[in-house]
Amino acid sequence: MDTIWKLCRKYTDLSDEEIGIIENMAGVLQPLANLEDADIFIDCPGRDGDAIVVAEAKPADVPSSYKKTVVGLLAKPENEPAVARTLRLGVGTKQMKAITQENGNTIQSVEPIRSGSRIIGVLIREKRVDEQRQVSERIHFSQHSFETIAKALAHMASDSNWLTECIDEALIMVNQEGIVTFRNTLARDLYQKLGYIEDVLGQPYDNIRLVEPEESGEEIGGYSYVETTVGRQVLNIKRIQLDAPDMAFAIVVRDVTWRREQEKALILKSVAIKEMHHRVKNNLQTIASLLRLQMRRTDSRETHQVLGESMNRILSIASTHELLAQSGMDEVMIGEVILNIKNNTMRYFANPHYQVTISLEGDDFKVDSDIATSVALIINELLQNSLKYAFRGGENGQVRIVVNQGELYSRIQVIDNGGGFDVNNTEQNRLGLSIVQTLVKDKLRGTMEIESSPAGTCATFDFKNQIIEAADVT
Structure with a gap:
């Protein structure tokens, strides 16, 4: 119950009375899980649109869909549409597919939990999708060994063509005289798409061959494979020797056009992202150069500092x-971002009259560009403040940057052993801290805390993760 209280207070807008309703509901989850032979959860709506799992119960007599606890993890709308629908509309949702936080497939039924007219959470029943049903009803020959394919094809006769219609590739069988004696529906449709007017059934294979013999790929053990482009279609073509008196070989063709187009799109996207960031960097460096020119033209120390x-x-x-x-x-590794900022700050703001060391400790993980730029600005401001104000006595000093990756929120601390300052003094010029607090709240959707004493200053901020992986919650 204490976990429910902490999660609801931290991530939701529920009142104390509403949290009490959720806690009372959580008390009956285990009997429900045992009765239904299903995983039972309570999710509550978070402040940022995603739902958060606050309670769970696993069935005692059947396997759960989860290896680890998911309490404290997010339920995203794209993965759990039933939860999102019930929270949005306030009506129950029955038998909808969902993807778990461990990337498993389940069937969800969801009922709203109300406090008056307000939806304060949802009660979820999840049952595992039977593993046999998860497999496509179509047979994917490409997922089996060539020996297995050959044996299966050798036992397929024309009176069993229902089985060949379950194959997810175009299938052609050719007899010893080189005549196409069988083709499934996908093969017929594929050849029509390629421009063949007549059915390929009964035609000499040489008349419908999609690649020349020398292009058929190296043959190993009666099997050959080649990928080729025919018109606008990209095809994987397999030739399989058959050990049957009435069949010489089979041709299995898989249309991979869509997959190759997606791969090209990803490459183009990567190039576009590189170019975009490169141009932004160049433009920003141009602005910085203009500011540097302005600095050289002013005699005002204050203006020089501001620029x-x-x-x-x-x-x-x-x-x-x-x-x-x-x-x-x-995306970029957060450690690389912080190291870059550390080096730049030391270059421009370190006082040559005393020695200050800056160390980076803790976790390293990927963050998206929005988080990376905000974290860069925040670390820059905090390091500047430490180097400019914390060690005015001229003594040697140390600044530690500590990074901790969490399940929903990660945390960064900038700790120095300088002389400290009065956190409550509102008369000090705090443009830098104002920038930091605004970025943490508006951009990172986190919180900021500063503690300071004559023994040093610790600035702590957290931010919402963009990449969340299922992990143990302690």
Whole structure:
């Protein structure tokens, strides 16, 4: 019950009375799970649109769909549409497919939990999809060994053509005289798509061959394979020697056009992402160069400082886009981002009269570009503050950046052993801290805490993860 209270207080807008209703409902989950032979859950609507699992019960007499606990993990609308529908409409949803946090397939039935007219959660019953039913009703020959395929085809006769219609590839059988004696419906449709007017059944195989013999690929043990393009279609063509008196060989053709188009689209997308981040980086560096020129033209120390801080903020974002351009993805390792910011900050703001070391500790994981740029700006501001104000006495110092990856939210701490400052003093110029607090709240959807004393300062902020993997929740 304490877990339900903590999760609801942290991630939902439920009142104390509404959380009490959820806790009372959770008390009957285990008997329900045993009675229904199903996994039973309670999800509550989160502040950011996703639902969060706050309670669970696994059946005692049948296997659960889950190896680990999922309490504390998100239920995303695209994976669990039944949950999203019931939370949105306030009506029950029966027998809908869902994907678990462990990427398994289940069937969900969902009922709303109400407090007055408000939907405060949902009660979910999940049953495993029978593994035999998960398999497509069509047979995928490409998933079996060639010996298995040959044996299966050798036993297929014309009076068993219902079985060949279950094959998810175009199938052609050729006799010893080189005549096509059988083709399934997919083969007929494929050849019509390729422009053949007449049915291929009964035609000499040489008349309908899609590749020349020298292009059929290297033959090993009566089997050959080649991928070729015919018109706009990309085809995987397998030739399988058959050990049967009335059949010489079979041709199995799989249309992979859509798959190859998707692969090309991914490559083009990667190139476009690289180019986009590269251009953004160049534009930001141009702006930073203009600010640097302005710095050289002013004699005002205050103006020089303000321009320098602005330039460093821009370079922080630019360095992140440089990493994204190198990766070709819209994700980057958070450790690389922080190391770049650390090096830039030391270069521009470290005081030459005393020695300060900056260390990076903890976890390293991928974040998307939005999180990366926000984290870069926040770390830049916090490091600048430490280097400029924490060690004014001229002593040596240390700044630690500690990263902890969590299930829903991750946390970063910037800790220095400087002289500290009065956190409650509102008269100090706090543009940097104002920027940090705004970014944490609006961009990262997290919270920010600062503790300071004569022994040092610890700034802690958390942010919502974009990549969430099922893991143990302790």
